[in-house]
Amino acid sequence: MPHTHSPIATQHYRICPLCEACCGLEVTVDQGRVQSIRGAEADPFSQGYLCPKAVALKDLHEDPDRLRTPLIRRGVNFEPASWDEAYAEIAHRLQPIIAQHGRDAVALTVGNPAAHKMGLMLYFARLARALGSKNIFSASTLDQIPKQLQGGLMFGTWMSVAVPDIARCDFLLVLGANPLASNGSMWTVPDFRGKAKALRQRGGQMVVIDPRRTETAEVADAHHFIRPGADVYLLAAMVQTLFAEGLVRLGRLAEHTHGLDELRAAVQAYTPEAVAARCGIAADTIRALARQLASTERACVYGRIGTCTQRYGTLTQWLIEVLNLLTGHLDEPGGAMFPKAPAFAANTQGQPGVGKGIVTGRHRSRVSGVPEVFGELPITLLAEEIETTGAGQVKALVTVASNPVLSCPGGPRLAQALDGLDFMVSLDIYLNETSRHADVILPGLSPLEEFHYDMSFAQLSHRNQARASAPVLPPPAGQVPEWQSLMKLAAIVQGQPADSDVLALDDEWLAKDLQRQAGDNAAAIAAALAPRCGPERLLDLALRMGPHGDGFGRRPEGLTLDKLVAAPVGIDLGPLQPRLPESLRTPSGKIEAAPAVCLADLPNAWAALHEPAPAFSLIGRREVRSNNSWMHNLPLLAKGPERCTLLMHPDDAAQAGLGDGTRARITLDAERQIEVPVQLSTAMMRGVVSLPHGWGHDLPGAQLRVAAVRPGANLNAVLDETLRDPLSGNAVLSGVAVQVTPA
Ligand SMILES: Nc1nc2c(c(=O)[nH]1)N[C@H]1C(S)=C(S)[C@@H](COP(=O)(O)OP(=O)(O)OC[C@H]3O[C@@H](n4cnc5c(=O)[nH]c(N)nc54)[C@H](O)[C@@H]3O)O[C@H]1N2
Ligand SMILES: Nc1nc2c(c(=O)[nH]1)N[C@H]1C(S)=C(S)[C@@H](COP(=O)(O)OP(=O)(O)OC[C@H]3O[C@@H](n4cnc5c(=O)[nH]c(N)nc54)[C@H](O)[C@@H]3O)O[C@H]1N2
Ligand code: SF4
Numbered sequence: 183m184p185h186t187h188s189p190i191a192t193q194h195y196r197i198c199p200l201c202e203a204c205c206g207l208e209v210t211v212d213q214g215r216v217q218s219i220r221g222a223e224a225d226p227f228s229q230g231y232l233c234p235k236a237v238a239l240k241d242l243h244e245d246p247d248r249l250r251t252p253l254i255r256r257g258v259n260f261e262p263a264s265w266d267e268a269y270a271e272i273a274h275r276l277q278p279i280i281a282q283h284g285r286d287a288v289a290l291t292v293g294n295p296a297a298h299k300m301g302l303m304l305y306f307a308r309l310a311r312a313l314g315s316k317n318i319f320s321a322s323t324l325d326q327i328p329k330q331l332q333g334g335l336m337f338g339t340w341m342s343v344a345v346p347d348i349a350r351c352d353f354l355l356v357l358g359a360n361p362l363a364s365n366g367s368m369w370t371v372p373d374f375r376g377k378a379k380a381l382r383q384r385g386g387q388m389v390v391i392d393p394r395r396t397e398t399a400e401v402a403d404a405h406h407f408i409r410p411g412a413d414v415y416l417l418a419a420m421v422q423t424l425f426a427e428g429l430v431r432l433g434r435l436a437e438h439t440h441g442l443d444e445l446r447a448a449v450q451a452y453t454p455e456a457v458a459a460r461c462g463i464a465a466d467t468i469r470a471l472a473r474q475l476a477s478t479e480r481a482c483v484y485g486r487i488g489t490c491t492q493r494y495g496t497l498t499q500w501l502i503e504v505l506n507l508l509t510g511h512l513d514e515p516g517g518a519m520f521p522k523a524p525a526f527a528a529n530t531q532g533q534p535g536v537g538k539g540i541v542t543g544r545h546r547s548r549v550s551g552v553p554e555v556f557g558e559l560p561i562t563l564l565a566e567e568i569e570t571t572g573a574g575q576v577k578a579l580v581t582v583a584s585n586p587v588l589s590c591p592g593g594p595r596l597a598q599a600l601d602g603l604d605f606m607v608s609l610d611i612y613l614n615e616t617s618r619h620a621d622v623i624l625p626g627l628s629p630l631e632e633f634h635y636d637m638s639f640a641q642l643s644h645r646n647q648a649r650a651s652a653p654v655l656p657p658p659a660g661q662v663p664e665w666q667s668l669m670k671l672a673a674i675v676q677g678q679p680a681d682s683d684v685l686a687l688d689d690e691w692l693a694k695d696l697q698r699q700a701g702d703n704a705a706a707i708a709a710a711l712a713p714r715c716g717p718e719r720l721l722d723l724a725l726r727m728g729p730h731g732d733g734f735g736r737r738p739e740g741l742t743l744d745k746l747v748a749a750p751v752g753i754d755l756g757p758l759q760p761r762l763p764e765s766l767r768t769p770s771g772k773i774e775a776a777p778a779v780c781l782a783d784l785p786n787a788w789a790a791l792h793e794p795a796p797a798f799s800l801i802g803r804r805e806v807r808s809n810n811s812w813m814h815n816l817p818l819l820a821k822g823p824e825r826c827t828l829l830m831h832p833d834d835a836a837q838a839g840l841g842d843g844t845r846a847r848i849t850l851d852a853e854r855q856i857e858v859p860v861q862l863s864t865a866m867m868r869g870v871v872s873l874p875h876g877w878g879h880d881l882p883g884a885q886l887r888v889a890a891v892r893p894g895a896n897l898n899a900v901l902d903e904t905l906r907d908p909l910s911g912n913a914v915l916s917g918v919a920v921q922v923t924p925a
């Protein structure tokens with residue numbers, strides 16, 4: 183619902199789409215321009231909190247480098263084109279590739295911003311379904327897929343993710359996460375600092391396990407360094423301790439749990455003494471952590487990206503939830519609880535308490551034979567699928583809000599592979615490191631021009647809530663919303679003409695979905711959803727069919743999108759409530775405490791226990807004024823000290839002949855080296871160095887004028903794309919063995 187420019191300043195409520203905290207913002211607009219951005223005090227969920235990135239939404243909106251018109255490659259240069267020309271070019275180039283080489287010849291990638299734009303997320307799924315290619319890739323396999331696999335294996339859906347109930351927690355054990363910088367992940371928790379402070383003020387404790395004494399560790403009661411990649415050993419030894427010391431108490435979940443005997447047997451050898459050296463944590467400390475967890479009434483273990491992006495990422499996620507389960511902290515107030523999202527949550531659909539569970543490996547990648555997980559293949563395989571000739575070779579690519587040249591290990595190899603494609607389309611708001619390889623670029627709207635609802639993050643919120651925000655500013659005349667571009671692509675890959683009517687097609691697809699879901703009621707539901715279309719119509723449908731919804735008249739007091747939009751800053755749905763066994767969707771109707779694939783991988787960890795420590799382990803980090811690869815072009819965030827620095831302990835640096843501000847060369851092998859400035863830090867564990875990702879903005883052909891001034895170096899140019907967690911396919915981004923020498 184675009185506004186017209188009003189002569190007086192107007193205030194608009196807006197949920198920030200830049201990270202998982204989903205803060206409510208108050209945006210003041212005057213004469214069609216953003217005047218100010220503040221935290222919305224009245225927001226029941228974020229209560230006025232915001233971070234500096236929110237204010238940069240203005241910079242993003244006004245960024246002259248942000249694309250506002252489609253681009254078509256003509257020779258070496260891009261030229262602006264009309265939407266009709268761009269779609270016609272796509273149909274003209276893509277359809278023959280599909281006709282000649284089949285559907286698998288077209289690959290899709292989708293990136294992180296899609297999780298923050300409902301139109302991208304819903305309609306990427308439409309495009310993937312229409313295309314029917316095996317070659318679907320996403321940032322999930324650089325990130326949280328081990329967590330999703332664990333939730334699926336233990337509880338039955340890919341979003342069966344339990345989050346810490348921090349408001350009632352008295353002992354929070356944090357591994358491989360730095361919410362003070364990241365503002366939380368797979369856990370929507372605005373103002374983590376305030377909530378951690380409150381936890382400590384009521385006498386609770388927070389303990390952080392991390393190879394770096396992070397900003398989060400600084401506000402904790404204790405911090406323990408851990409050797410990168412050793413979390414599986416630490417956690418297994420904590421589980422072993424619980425069994426050995428008789429501290430296991432499942433409480434009411436005992437009758438709903440499968441596999442305790444297998445679990446006990448599997449961890450038997452993992453005594454604290456056996457793993458202490460590998461972890462770099464004393465056996466007594468490991469036992470004390472297990473005891474504290476068991477003896478604190480309201481406690482929770484939380485692990486995030488540092489615990490996912492490892493060889494044993496899935497095992498690590500499994501053991502974290504096992505600890506919560508065995509100590510009676512799963513699904514209990516103050517522990518790890520399942521949110522009940524008002525829309526789109528698989529664990530609120532179908533029969534309560536039992537379901538189909540999840541399956542993996544329904545197909546395998548062509549070159550390396552790696553199994554599919556959650557319908558996708560590891561994005562680290564994309565380069566080889568493009569490079570390797572033969573039937574099924576990837577010849578064309580559509581990237582959707584993804585920048586794998588910077589975000590994926592082996593970035594330079596992938597960049598070269600992209601040049602070998604017959605055709606590439608990027609849906610992106612910038613001409614950047616990845617989209618510069620495209621033949622056609624289709625831009626999206628500024629976030630301030632779009633309706634917003636957090637499909638994923640309502641499913642991960644520390645408190646149940648429903649919030650949506652209307653566009654703050656009208657989109658420029660003629661600009662096409664991204665869901666319509668995705669719909670157009672869906673039509674094109676199905677062989678329909680480039681001038682297909684996407685609105686009619688959207689109606690048609692919805693009608694088919696409704697027919698499947700609602701049978702005889704389909705027509706009545708479609709009528710009730712009118713006149714909305716696109717993502718907002720799908721949201722209304724999901725809300726009304728959801729656990730708080732009006733059920734199209736069955737519960738007249740229930741939620742609808744109209745009601746949500748009418749609530750100025752959203753609706754608080756209260757603290758998290760116990761949901762087990764109702765939220766289970768496993769075939770057994772039980773919590774699977776010992777999934778077979780985890781039991782089968784655990785001996786591999788044991789076999790690797792005594793692997794020697796490398797000279798240096800390279801890990802990543804996040805910084806509050808940065809966000810993955812794409813916010814370095816915003817002046818407000820780009821200013822300040824250099825951020826792409828290698829943190830290194832002073833003693834390690836001295837031994838390596840490096841000093842503060844000198845340049846280091848990081849070497850993986852002969853082909854993979856980068857140079858970066860050193861920043862000395864006693865917060866680093868000895869033998870571990872830390873570099874942020876998302877940098878390396880000096881590649882020719884990109885148009886990021888602010889970012890290019892201080893481009894930084896691409897961490898993923900030294901990481902190895904062949905290293906993965908074999909269960910989930912997630913890339914190993916942490917704890918990679920490198921050499922560090924003077925440049
Ligand atoms: N070494 C290392 N690598 C990592 C990580 C790490 O910790 N270490 N972290 C990983 C993680 S967790 C993630 S999520 C990935 C992220 O990986 P990606 O999703 O590939 O990368 P982003 O940097 O988020 O880039 C998003 C792209 O979307 C574009 N974009 C932004 N907004 C919009 C929009 O509204 N519409 C469209 N169409 N495009 C938009 C940007 O211009 C950019 O090209 O990186 C991963 N890579
Ligand atoms: N400001 C900002 N916020 C962001 C992002 C951003 O780029 N910038 N990115 C967003 C995205 S896409 C995501 S996925 C989230 C991620 O959110 P978080 O998971 O909180 O991510 P990080 O801040 O990278 O914290 C990971 C921590 O793991 C530690 N670590 C590395 N290796 C190991 C290990 O082997 N074991 C243990 N125990 N710890 C280890 C690192 O030192 C680091 O402190 O952040 C989101 N929010
Ligand atoms: S914490 Fe995240 S959601 Fe909140 S204002 Fe900052 S970037 Fe936006």
Ligand SMILES: [Mo]
Binds near residue numbers: 294321325
């Ligand atoms: Mo991420």
